[in-house]
Amino acid sequence: MLLNQFLILGAVLFAIGVYGVLARRNGVMVLMSIELMLNAVNINLVAFGVQHGVVSGQVFAVFVIAVAAAEVGVGLAIVLLLYRNRRSINVEDFDLMRG
Amino acid sequence: MVAQNIFFGVIAAIVVVSALRMVTTRNIVHAALYLVAVLAGLGALYILLTAEFVATTQVLVYIGAVMVLFLFGIMLTKAPLGGVMEMTGAQWPIAAVVSLLIGGVTVYSLMARFGSDRLTSDGPIFRTADVSDEVFSTYIVPFEAVSVLLLAALIGAIVLARKD
Amino acid sequence: MWMLENAFIIPLIPAISFVVILLFGKRFIGPDRVHVVGITALGLVWVLSALAAFQWTQRVEHPPPDAVVQMASHADDHADDHADDHADDHADDHADDHVVVSENNSGDAHGGGHSSPLIRPVISTFSQWWSNGGIEFSVGTLVDGLTVLLLIVVASISLLVHIYSTEYVKDDRRYVHYYAFLSLFTAAMLFFVMAQNIVQLIVGWELVGVCSFVLIGHWWEEKPNTDAALKAFLTNRVGDIGLLVGIIVLWGTFQTFDIDAINTLIAADPGAHHLALLVAACCLMAAVASKSGQFPLHTWLPDAMAGPTPVSALIHAATMVVAGVYMIARLYPVFYEGLSVGTSSINLMAFIGGFTALIGAALAFAQWDIKKVLAYSTVSQLGYMVMALGVGAWTAAIFHLFTHAFFKACLFLGAGSVSHAAHHTFDMRKMGGLKKDMPHTYRTFVISSLALAGIFPFAGFWSKDEILLGSLVGQKNSYPLMLIFGCVVAVMTAAYMTRVIWYTFHGEFRGEGHPHESPKMMTTPLWILAGMAVIAGVFNLPGPVLEPFGLEGLAHRIQTYVEPSVYLSGLGLSHPDPSLTMALVGLALAVSGIVVTYLYYWRRVGLHGMTERNRYAKNGYTFLENKYYLDHLYNDVIVETVKRPIANWANRVNQNVLDRVVDRAGETARDTGRWIYKWIDQGAIDGSVNAAARGADSSGEGLRAIQSGKIQNYGQLLFGSAAVLAIVFVIVV
Structure with a gap:
């Protein structure tokens, strides 16, 4: 197997995740796309770990999963709070920072 | 080795197609299910890479916990189950261009840098x-x-x- | 030589004083007694500076063997051998070259026949401050004649200003704060003048800048004061960019920040790196223009007069504004070679200086605010110094810096004294006739004005004469244009100072209340400074003047002690012989300026007693005080009969000035000043600054569209620019 198989798969997933983050209107969907990006990174970590014959790649992948879990928890809490206050999770509705 | 490549091809195809459907579908519950497919596929790829612990964690944490969280999030925000709300914003062409740029430049530089590097097959497991x-x-x-x-x-x- | 090697103590004292005043001033020392700390510290600084100066003269008179540049090899010098080894390494290669040059130079030096030995500065490096990627930043002191001269000037003026301020800002609500920042300023300025490398130079430069900002805005409750402080700060930022870029260019060229090393390298091999030096010198020139109020960045200086007057005297007349001049003098090889004084017919620096001197002097005519007259005068005199440096008259410029510090500080403190007496106004229209009420202020003010005008035998005469002589003779060619500039400015300086004295001290009192002489704490510094304004010239008297008294040995003291530096000799600078003709011409110009103005004001008093008051009435007082309407008619009659032809012409120029045409010369100068003020200073320069602000405003308005507040738009921009940067990176690498 080529190393590049995994790396390019990761790059493609990452790009798809970026598209999802930028194009989707639903706050939950945005969070899901972020998960996609984090997973794309994980593939790279594990693939490089195998390539170099070290265990650190897997360890960091586990750390990323843990951080992602934390991020989802807080992110969804924020989305819930937004929904409760604004009755909407459409991210285009939130432009209080408009200059 | 051939078998591994075939498995990789099949899984990667599933993952990419599911990911694409996930960011394009109009139904948010479907999107969540496509995400499950992506995550499961990635778990399989971890097995392929001999990373058993990561694969297990992936299934436990992502498919088990995170997805449940997402489904609860969807439910609590009363997201319409059908395609009532337009899920994709008007600016999706810009987003598409940006993501194509990012993906393109990443893939290009990966090809240029790692070209045909093989994964060490006799490394430690x-x-x-x-x-x-x-x-x-x-x-x-x-x-x-x-x-x-x-x-x-x-x-x-x-x-x-x-x-x- | 202990003091020279441990010169860091000198700025340390006021720095400690700053901390003590700021931390303990209010609680432990008591707000009304903090000046004791400041004055004690400054007294100590003064003593140590004097000691350093004395030790430096000893070093020049009896140079230790390691201090003199030898023929055979470059002396390996200094107490700290490790201090500047790279400087020596560089210098060794070219040691022979520049020593030969210096030998030639000392032969045909100056009239006194005194040959200056070449003394190495005392350099102490204390520690490696920071080292990063092979670049080393060290901290140390560089003490030579220029440094000790500046030490004396800063310490003296600062001490006197501290004493003066005890009365002037008495009962101020931020008395503690005021003294703390006076101390910090002094520390920063002292640190600046003994900077061993250009990074330290920036540190000092910025510190004095921020002190200036704080002290200009001392009374920040009033909007104009904050505006002035901001203007000064922002204008200086413009120059700071130049300073940064120039220093980076210098580093890129010589791979060192060490001032000594840079100067030695250039002096050893003039002509090399010309382009890099040109860029560096131009960038540094921008910094000089902002700090030393050179055209076109001088606009902040008159506004800076919003600060307390002692601050104006210390910072905006005597010390901080000469930082730019000092930097040129310190890095003179960079400027000299970069702008190539010797080969081009018009040197950028000389031209900027000369032009600044001219417009500054012209602007001084148009001002009614006594401090603004003095501010424009400072601009003009700083231009004089820069011009002198531009034509290669290094010593003359430094000499003028020295004398100017004293008499300009005296003038500012005098103005402060006047305002202290006359209900805190600086408007000359509300003064007049203060001569009898304020004899001490009057006398010191006149003495300093004469010194500024360049009247024999006051200090300004000697230094101004040297500058004119320097532009007449030049280094490799003469600078007739600069000579003309210098002469015109000499006349104008004498004239506007006479005008100020007339409006302030003569005629009738036009203000309210009863003016009174200032207390002793204020007049004593005035008298000390006035004394210096009289005698400061003796430090660099030309030889022929002293010969009749058998004191030739005392000639050119500043030249002897301040100048002996390897770098300058490496450039092959020489000194013109003293010229009696030039001295007489300079004196005649100054006297003519005074006489013309005298006739303009005093003669009219005798002839038309009532017109005098009418003139003010015509000039804005009609709007303020209706009691002058009575005299309006009177004035019209006189104007119509006596000065009709000229008045008609002037009427077309400016309705406000129609009847002030007794003396065409004075009138023209004033109109020119006003015109420049209105169209060039306020119109073009301020206008362009405002236009830049408007440009920023409208582009901000345009950029506002991007700030949609939508997170996804930001995300698109973020990822898009990351992608573009990545693509650029891929293509380039």
Whole structure:
């Protein structure tokens, strides 16, 4: 197997995740796309770990999963709070920072 | 080796197609299910890469916990189950261009840099015990930090989400 | 030589004083007694500076063997051998070259026949401050004649200003704060003048800048004061960019920040790196223009007069504004070679200086605010110094810096004294006739004005004469244009100072209340400074003047002690012989300026007693005080009969100035000043600054569209620019 198989798969997933983050209107969907990006990174970590014959790649992948879990928890809490206050999770509705 | 490549091709195709459907579907519950497919496919790829512990964690944490969280999030925000709400914003062409640019430049530089590097097939295989040894020796401090982070996130999520 | 090697103590004392005043001033020392700390510190600084100066003269008179540049090899010098080894390494290669040059130079030096030995500065490096990627930043002191001269000037003026301020800002609500920042300023300025490398130079430069900002805005409750402080700060930022870029260019060229090393390298091999030096010198020139109020960045200086007057005297007349001049003098090889004084017919620096001197002097005519007259005068005199440096008259410029510090500080403190007496106004229209009420202020003010005008035998005469002589003779060619500039400015300086004295001290009192002489704490510094304004010239008297008294040995003291530096000799600078003709011409110009103005004001008093008051009435007082309407008619009659032809012409120029045409010369100068003020200073320069602000405003308005507040738009921009940067990176690498 080529190393590049995994790396390019990761790059493609990452790009798809970026598209999802930028194009989707639903706050939950945005969070899901972020998960996609984090997973794309994980593939790279594990693939490089195998390539170099070290265990650190897997360890960091586990750390990323843990951080992602934390991020989802807080992110969804924020989305819930937004929904409760604004009755909407459409991210285009939130432009209080408009200059 | 051929078998591995075939498996990789099949899984990768499933993953990419599911990911694309996930960011394009109009139904948010479908999107969540496509995400499950992506995550499961990635778990399979971890097995292919001999990373058993990561694969297990992927299934447990992502498909088990995170997806449930997402489904609860979808439910609590009363997202329409059908395609009532237009899920994609008007600016999707810009987003598409940007993501194509990012993907293109990344793929190009990966090709240029790693060209035909092969994965070492005779390298050591790390089992769960090896990972835990590493976590609890070299990476003990980051591990503790991550656990504190999880705790903080837990408390933060509760504080944010509770009704008062 | 202990003091020279441990010169860091000198700025340390006021720095400690700053901390003590700021931390303990209010609680432990008591707000009304903090000046004791400041004055004690400054007294100590003064003593140590004097000691350093004395030790430096000893070093020049009896140079230790390691201090003199030898023929055979470059002396390996200094107490700290490790201090500047790279400087020596560089210098060794070219040691022979520049020593030959210097030998030639000392032969045909100056009239006194005194040959200056070449003394190495005392350099102490204390520690490696920071080292990064092979670049080393060290901290140390460089003490030579120029440094000790500046030490004396800063310490003296600062001490006197501290004493003066005890009365002037008495009962101020931020008395503690005021003294703390006076101390900090002094520390920063002292640190600046003994900077061993250009990074330290920036540190000092910025510190004095921020002190200036704080002290200009001392009374920040009033909007104009804050505006002035901001204007000064922002204008200086413009120059600071130049300073940064120039220093980076210098580093890129010589791979060192060490001032000594840079100067030695250039002096050893003039002509090399010309382009890099040109860029560096132009960038540094921008910094000089902002700090030393050179055209076109001088606009902040008159506004800076919003600060307390002692601050104006210390910072905006005597010390901080000469930082730019000092930097040129310190890095003179960079400017000299970069702008190539010797080969081009018009040197950028000389031209900027000369032009600044001219417009500054013209602007001084148009001002009614006594401090603004003095501010424009400072601009003009700083231009004089820069011009002198531009034509290669290094010593003359430094000499003028020295004398100017004293008499300009005296003038500012005098103005402060006047305002202290006359209800805190600086408007000359509300003064007049203060001569009898304020004899001490009057006398010191006149003495300093004469010194500024360049009247024999006051200090300004000697230094101004040297500058004119320097532009007449030049280094490799003469600078007739600069000579003309210098002469015109000499006349104008004498004239506007006479005008100020007339409006302030003569005629009738036009203000309210009863003016009174200032207390002793204020007049004593005035008299000390006036004394210096009289005698400061003796430090660099030309030889022929002293010969009749058998004191030739005392000639050119500043030249002897301040100048002996390897770098300058490496450039092959020489000194013109003293010229009696030039001295007489300079004196005649100054006297003519005074006489013309005298006739303009005093003669009219005798002839038309009532017109005098009418003139003010015509000039804005009609709007303020209706009691002058009575005299309006009177004035019209006289104007119509006596000065009709000229008045008609002037009427077309400016309705406000129609009847002020007794003396065409004075009138023209004033109109020119006003015109420049209105169209060039306020119109073009301020206008362009305002236009830049408007440009920023409208582009901000345009950029506002991007700030949609939508997170996804930001995300698109973020990822898009990351992608573009990545593509650029891929293509380039």
